[in-house]
Amino acid sequence: MTTTTQLLRQRRFLPLFVTQLLGAFNDNLFKNAMVLFAVYSLYNSESQEAAFSGIASALFVIPFVTLSALSGQLADSRDKAAIIRIVKACEIGIMVVGGIGLALAWKNLAVETVAIPLMLLALFAMGVHSTFFGPIKYAILPQHLLPGEVLAGTGLVEAGTYIAILAGTILAGWIPVEWAAVGVVLTAVIGWFAGRQVPPAPPMAEPQPIDYNILRSSITLIRNTTDDRRVALAIGAISFFWAVGTILFIQFPPLAKNVLHASKEVASLFLVIFSIGIAIGSMSINALLKGQVSARFAPPSVMVMGLFVVAFWFVCSSWTPHAGEGLMQLGAFVRHPMAVWLLLALLGIAIAGGMFVVPLYAFLTTFVPPSQTARTIAANNIVNSGAMVVGALVSLALSHAGIPLADQLLVSAGMSVISALLGLRLYSAERAAAASAA
Template sequence: MLTSMHLLRTRRFLPLFVTQLFNAFNDNLYKTTMVLFVVYAVYNDESTEAAFSGLASGLFILPFFILSALAGQLADMRDKAKIIRIIKLCEIGIMAIGAVGLTLAWKGVAVHAFAIPLLLAALFAMGVHSTFFGPIKYAILPQHLEKDEVLAGTGWVEAGTYIAILAGTILAGPLAVQHTGWATVGILVTACIGYLVSRQVPPAPPLGGPEKLDWHILRASVKLVRDTMHNAEVYYAILAISFFWTIGAVLFIQFPPLAKNTIMASPEVASLFLVVFSIGVAIGSVAVNALLKGRVSARYSPISVIVMGLFVVAFYMVAKLWEADQPASLLSVSEFIAWPMAAVLLLCLLGISVSGGMFVVPLYAFLTTRVSPDKASRTIAANNIVNSGAMVGGSLAAMALSAAGVPITEQLLLCAAMCLFSAWLARRLIVAENAAADLAAAAGA
């Protein structure tokens, strides 16, 4: 824990950490405000609302699938700090487009014909922005941190991400419908501050020799994933992370329409769901680092994701009980908290997220510690390709189930089932981890 706190006082980590905070905050403030505004102020049909939420998630994820190979190459072959500054400068322009879309939608000007397409275009552009930032925020850690600091740094980045999501979500709830104008100001100001902070990130020059960029996106993606997956530890870590984020994608798609149509709650309560989820992942991220004492290991991952699945089932059961005795009108935050079973519902959600954070954080550390430093960004990029493909698949499955008339509440059981498969993948990772340790011990003998 002392090592973790020490990192927050160093220039080799703090500017990156703060830049990531603003990045995650702005992504979430914009996306959540946009989705909640459209769900609560534009549409009035559960299947349409779920379809829009799924479309928004899919558009944000799609760039990770098609551009991660190029992003990984750039991050390994160029100065990572310089790329961060370029990315953050682009964010200012993207948020300007999003601000115009939000303003038009809020004023009721060409909402369906122009405002919503503009909002979705800015969301896709933010997905591109995050695709190029994603490999760097983890891959730069082994370059600036000592070996025994990498897990702590990874935990802080992951926890910081969810703290920022928490802050963005808290603001998005009240801003989404009644004060959208303030949201437009917020996303622009945050983008500008993020760029200024990014200028303090220390240089991180490429560690390998110069290589030619492969601009053939499909070929580069296939080659990158193939070249990365030969390491058993990295292979199972990537697959386990991918299934975790598929579960997360489905849950985040379900939260806004579930809050509105099953829980009968206001946008602020839908925002509260995401807040509790974010707090939980942050707690789990820090807790697992304390349990592992800085050692990169998947030993707690299988049990963590099984517990997560049990909490998903519990959340489903509470939602079904709630459905049987629904309020007559949308509940405010205070009315929701006073409603019977609200505390149990929130505790189930907190349990899902804490156990999820404990599951996923050590797996990211595998990706940067089990490969050579000059290939760390490309390993993260390969992970992002597989993750995004799985998440798009999960988003499409959720949209298809909604289109087929499957209630949002019943779709929660899909997430619980996926937790079992994630536990199996984590167990396979432990086997690979032990085999690698035995091999290293034999080589050192």
């Protein structure tokens, strides 16, 4: 905790922390305001609502698949702080477009023909923005922090991300859409100012020529990065985790409306609880590992996450609808006799998930040369994003096949087993490497 407190007072960490926090907040304020509007005000079909939520998630992650190799090359061959300033300036323009889309939706003007296309365009552009910012927020940590501070810094970044998701999600569920339209633009401006305070982070090696062929550079990046078996296993484990997370996030709004017969504030509460849990797990694992970067808690953490998913499914399947008219509001929901068990299961999913993923991100930034950290994170983002797209497609396919939303949760539980196996193999490889070094 002392290291954490010290980092939050340092210019070598605080501006980056604030910048990424505001970016995550803006992503989620905008995305959730858009999705909740579509689910609760535009569509009236479970399959349409799940499809829109899935399309939105896929649009956001597609840039990670296609552009991460380019972003990793740029981050390792250019000053990372300079890239942050450019990326955050672009965010202002993107959010102006998104804000116009939200405002048109509020006014009910050309919703299908103009408002939704503008919002989806802005969401895709924010995916591009995050693609170029993502490798930097982790790769810059070993450059600005001491070796014993990297795990704490990674935990803070991860916890801060989910605190920001929490704040953005709460606001999206509670404020009018016109306020969200203004809020996303103002947040982008503040984020640009914060990004300008990040200290210089020049390349750690002689800059290499950049390959602008996104297909070839992506394949080359993944091949080169995964030569180290431990890195390959870490990326695989993280990817399955995000596939599970994508399926859950897509399901939350339509599940709240159609299975629990609850309002959008309840759907927002689910995302809030999930974000709180990830933040708790992110900070708890640092305390358990005492600053050491290790995957030893990864397998049990993700297995516990899978068990909580099964518990969440059981509560949803046993849910008894309320007796009143219309959708159940938040006050009625929290008084429901099964609500406590539902929220505890969701909190357990998120805490275990945070404990699983944070050491793996720290592993990726500390077990490769400093000159290659951004490309390693970029390769991880490509594979993660591909897994997230697959997760979104799986969710869409399950909905199209008519499988009930509650039963779709069991797919997430099954995928947790694969993550646990990859985590176990990673820890075995970690121990073998330590033994050979000794």
